[in-house]
Amino acid sequence: MPSEPTDGGMSRRSFLRTSTVLSAGVAAVAAGLAPLRKLGEFSSVDEFLQKHYKELTPNEMKAVLARIEGEVQRQYGIRPHVRDYRPMNGVEFVYALNLTRCVGCRKCVHACVAENNQSRNPEIQYIRVLKMPNDGTFDMEKGDHNYASKSVPEPGFFYMPVQCHQCKNPPCVKVCPVKATWQEPDGITVIDYNWCIGCRYCEAACPYFARRFNFTTPSIPTEQINTNMSYLGNRPRYKGVMEKCHFCVQRTRAGRYPACVEVCPTGSRKFGNILDPDSEVSYILKNKRVLILKEELGTLPRFFYYFDV
């Protein structure tokens, strides 16, 4: 241990020593932070200070939507129309998927990517189709997630697409520390991309592998941008935030089907309002044999698998 005086008047030598050490330290830290020069435009003050979706007044929302349109235009060179689609009264959306009919063509996956402005590089997809063997088990560990068959369906297999189940008791919403994700009155679990802090706790909580994280800035070719955008839906996402299937809010809240339903060539995908007793989904739940994935977890999905026979 030192025997020199440790305090009081600093000698010239120790002053020189301290200042040399300090300036070397500052220089080293500056050198360490050098990569930040490549950061470019990271976040505007308005974006940084933006309030939570639910706390925005209509006027503030207008300003936010205009700002986001500007952001998209700057980044992708195309002026979008960003709106805040609100849920309709008396509507609760439910999805039904016919496992007997699905042939595993993955047209739904591609339609979803195109509709929802999902990053092409790195690839982000909301729908995962499992090729499952017809071997008397229902073991997802035997499922092939990356099948590249020349033609589908292949004999001896059935296909099971999985996407967000829009649970009534969603584990992802429960765990979010900042309420950046929540369940809307029409049953859709949405994310405020401007509020998410990117902790990925929701991703760990989801039992259906439905959530995706932007590990880097997403990229989409300008000509493939879908300019009909919604705040809680398909507007381009930021680096470092979560995203997920939102039942195409920009379509379904305007009375249209989700892109995956519309594109399905076999009619395996059904979508509608469960509060309407005459809807197709109400008929299916009343008359068909239904499978709920991981029912034992008590998540109460609004996504049902059903069978023809």
Place this chain on the structure above:
Amino acid sequence: MKSYLKFLRRCAAVSLDGDWRYYAWIGFLTVLCVIGLNAYAKQFVAGLVTTGMSDQVSWGVYIANFTFLVGMAAAAVMLVIPVYVYKKEDLHDLVIFGELFAVSAILMCLAFVTVDLGRPDRFWHLIPGIGVFHFPGSMLSWDVLVLNGYLLLNVYICGYLLYCRYQNRKPAKWFYIPFVFTAIVWAISIHTVTAFLYVGLGGRSFWNSSIVGPRFLASAFTAGPAFIILALQVVRRATSTSTGAGDGPAAKPSMAIACREASLADLELLARSLPELESVSNDERRACLAGATVLDAHPGDVLLRQGVMEDDAFFVLKGRVVVRREEAGRSRVTRSIGPGEQFGEVSALAGTARAASAIAEEPAEVLCLPAESLRRLMRNPRMAEIVHWRMTERLMITDSSLLILRGIVQVSMLINMFLLANEVFSEFYNSNRHVSSWRYLFLGLNGYHALVPWIWTAVALNVTAMMILMLPLSRRLPWLNAACVMCIVGIWIEKGMGLVIPGFVPTPLGEMVEYLPTQNETLICLGIWAFGLLSFTVFLRMAVPILQGELSRANEA
């Protein structure tokens, strides 16, 4: 306030001062910190794509280290409980080391969570009152509260106790004892809450097991005290010199020290620096003077010698005296004593051999009282209180205090292994679908086995450490140290990577995707560890001279 600022300034000054070993160590850690900062800057620009994480394995080494370090922070209570609940006075001064370590560990935890965030710029969304805080719904919001609360508690307790010691006044019980007990409960809570982060996820059967909380505590109370055992020995070594080469006053060969009979005037002088003596009446004082002498010591005079049986106690009237203790061929200053303070009272009262030597540092006048007179003085309650309090104030890192910690590590490791065995049994014996992650961890699954060598290394280290700890062999320090290193490394693997990664493999949809940290990610981890050790080193560098009495208000000039 002004005096507090001066205290902080002197602490800062002392942290920049040290021998070449200190500078080398600090310099090494600073370089690692800057490298880590550079790696983080890269990650900040490019995003978490620079890590090995994916949508399938969405947490990696950051959260693994976070989990491990929350445990290390919680383990500080394992020093507090023996002292404040079971009154093991041996460990009294060591509690502060545990709490300072807790502060460093929490700082590392916060850094690890921050680097794991996709949007660290939005951290303010997490601040209660300013952002939108999902409390009590989200376990992560609980974690934000308990971790920051624990940080504040420990900073407060350490700061208060050290400042009191600096001012050489007795800490007011009401200002810290309630906080100490709160911190004990709080420590358990930080690790329980961290366990609940995992346990609360019903979709991940690997974590959704009620035994995870107890396992976390058991492993924390193994690795934490193991680390403290090693750290204390480093402090002991760094603050000592090999015998003979000592700094400060060298002990001169024993010679007669000028000595005269003590008078009431000497007690009057003592009362000026020891106000508690004022409450002793003149009659009592006179009675105490029987056999009392005043020694007039020159620098280097040895007032008492380690190992000798004597029954006198001493009070410093003027000047300064250092107390040095020799252990295993090395000697270190345990206290530096000024007017009004005592030494030699422990052996005088207990009739044991001197535990250390006392040497005059400056020309000093020292009052020498027979044990009988000291007892008489201590019939006065205020005198008894101050003498007792000062008795606990010594920086004795004795082997016996290390062995108390050994007992804790021993029992905790047994419990930890028992709980792990329980978990392994219930999963493998049933062999239902939940066993997949366990299979992946221990045996490999469908041709994927990245974690298998790691977990078996951890098991081997933990089992070996447990055996060594159970044998009397580990009462010898080299064996104890080896076992401690094994505990720390074994548990770091077991509850870090071994707990976090298998939770994601296979995914809930049965997909197999493995995880390996990238180089950039590893550099960030090293940087954060270096930052934590740097902060701990600096804290110790400030705390040790204060505890020794070398840095105190008395020598502010």
